[in-house]
Amino acid sequence: MSTTCIEMIISFYEDDGVGSPSNPEKFKGQDYEQLKESLLSEEKNFEDESFPANLDSLGKLEGMTPEQLKEVEWLRPQDLNDNPSFVVGGTSRFDFKQGAVGNCWLLSAIGALTFQETLMAQVVPPDQSFKNDYTGIFHFRFWRFGKWVDVVIDDLLPTRYGELLSVSSRSGNEFWAPLLEKAYAKVCGSYGDMVAGFSSDAFKDFSGGVHMSYKLTKKPSDLWDVMNRATQCKTMMACGTYGGEKEEATDKVGLVGGHAYAVTGVKQVYVESEDTMVNLVRIWNPWGEKEWNGDWSDKSALWNTVSSEDRVECHKKRDDGEFWMKMEDYCVYFENMDICCENPNFLDDDAACQWKCSLKEGRWEEGESAGGCDSWSDVFWTNPQFRVRVKAVEGESKGDRNVLLSLMQKPDEEHRSKVKHHSIGFTIYQVPSEAPKGHLPASLFQDTSALKISEFSEAREIIEFHSLQPGEYLVIPCTYNPNKTADFILTVYSKAETEME
Known part of the structure; x- marks a missing residue:
């Protein structure tokens, strides 16, 4: 890459x-x-x-x-x-x-x-x-x-x-x-x-970039590759430890329970004695102190098993809150990870792709355009509707993920602590060739099954990566329950020029 x-x-x-x-x-x-x-x-x-x-x-x-x-x-x-x-x-x-x-x-x-x-x-x-x-x-x-x-x-x-x-x-x-x-x-x-x-x-x-969140208990098989690509792009990475019942076990290994850390690097080192490569993750505690005390920590003897070049580059014995740990341990003791980049290149191997981005603002209004999710069949069609035309990408294979959708709700409250996020999501339909122009009526949704339905979350933003064949699609952002008033932003990132209206 x-x-x-x-x-x-x-x-x-x-x-x-x-x-x-x-x-x-x-x-x-x-x-x-x-x-x-x-x-x-x-x-x-x-x-x-x-x-x-x-x-x-x-x-x-x-x-x-x-x-x-x-x-x-x-x-x-x-x-x-x-x-x-x-x-x-x-x-x-x-x-x-x-x-x-x-x-x-x-x-x-x-x-x-x-x-x-x-x-x-x-x-x-x-x-x-x-x-x-x-x-x-x-x-x-x-x-x-x-x-x-x-x-x-x-x-x-x-x-x-x-x-x-x-x-x-x-x-x-x-x-x-x-x-x-x-x-x-x-x-x-x-x-x-x-x-x-x-x-x-x-x-x-x-x-203002693209972020993806990962639950490390359900990590994708290519997570190491994603993190490795992320370090080569303009990315920021962070992770968080478990809170609650798992805090005591977390504390025993030198970590802070329910705490956010920055991921500051990844490195693959060769362990000569075992003739194997080990994937390491570097992590920084914003406290500026209190570090992991397990394998590959500052005081670990494992640093004596790698080359002098790797040891000089990576092994720093200082109490600055930063430490290395093995990828496997990272996925055990940290619950989640966030990666954010100005573009989605870190998500796949297509580094040469120049992503396009389109953004539209909208609003759910109680009694008018806040129809809730598709379970509310009588009013779902009143939600704001966005038509997205996806064009072909040269060299793209069927099944390649080529469209990333982001839905962000805008708060009315000036104070962040008072903001109450609605449960939001979106539904994608393929637009039938006979569909009329403009806002599509309720009858269309009675006869057409949704192509994709996102997860619903009370987060400020939800974001999903999809594979959509060339054609016209209808994206309907909505709150889970009807009659919830809020402003929102729908953003489409795509590998080909995409029209959204």
Whole structure:
């Protein structure tokens, strides 16, 4: 396989249009350049009224009493370090560690993001400093429901007894990670609104790309190949351990139960004594400490069985939260894995394919266009309908998976913790040749069986990979039960130019 993945064509915003990577929408209407220019002329430091340094922006934090929350003091980096820097020698997962906020899902995603220089520069604009024209204002960019947004913040950070409350700098003077976290907290509603989540959601917000989730107890037979291809593409990977009853067993091997980690590499090594190849996975704990203590861990004698080249490249004896483990152990102790990429190339061996992407927005409206799943036969047909024309791909074999469908629901709530996701899914029909144009009537669904019915889930996004022969299809996104009002985005990724209306 080629080590270069082709960029897919994004068709849901025009080049340089509002919401594009080069021209993000201004979150809450705040213009970073205008605000900074005004602050410079007035010789003031920025204080963000839309995300003020108070208890509302802090939110509810698990494990902290109201009295402890009142002890929080908002300080600027200059108050914490005599020589603060935005970035020192590039960005790395080893620049930061998790604090008192339970947002390991976000931090594992940030750790994975640091490997992707282009995406990192998109999310964390590099031309920011505490020295040149400093005014206490910073900005970051996230992909949010079809558009890139530019999020402005001040640099007042929550502290307690002079220490950062949440993400902290391992060196003490590098602040890109605490500031990035604050910008994401603003998008979520508060720091407390970042407690608990899925790395896949953060991956999506960092890229707008394609993500696939895997249950490791039901892993596909080619999972190692998928992970190997993923490391050669512009991918981010994360995994999570079991919680609940399995936490005690997890703790005995040095892992944290119910915790999110970043997958930071894969490597195949040759064990000379056994004349065999071993597949290894490298994993990073956003705590910046506490590591796996089993086979292939930092202290494992197995590193003496590989070549000196592999040992020098991989074996690092340091307490930094990162470790190697055998693929088989990885699939035993970790419950799930998420992979996110700007394009779906990691899913198969067709690295030369240039994927196309089409996005449409829609809405389920109670009493009008929220018919529920096909079990509600009398109103199912009222759901929004999308016709998709799939064209042939040169060299494609019958049965090759060539179309990937994503359905994402958009929340109405400003605070992430208050969002209640509906159970969503979609049904695919092959459109009969005699079908009329426009919205198809109820009679068609009484006489035609569905070609494919997705799983239904209360997740923010569901995504499935399918094999569809050239032809016209009807995709019906729906909630499981009728009369659920919500906005949604339907995205089709395909190997050939695909028309959707």
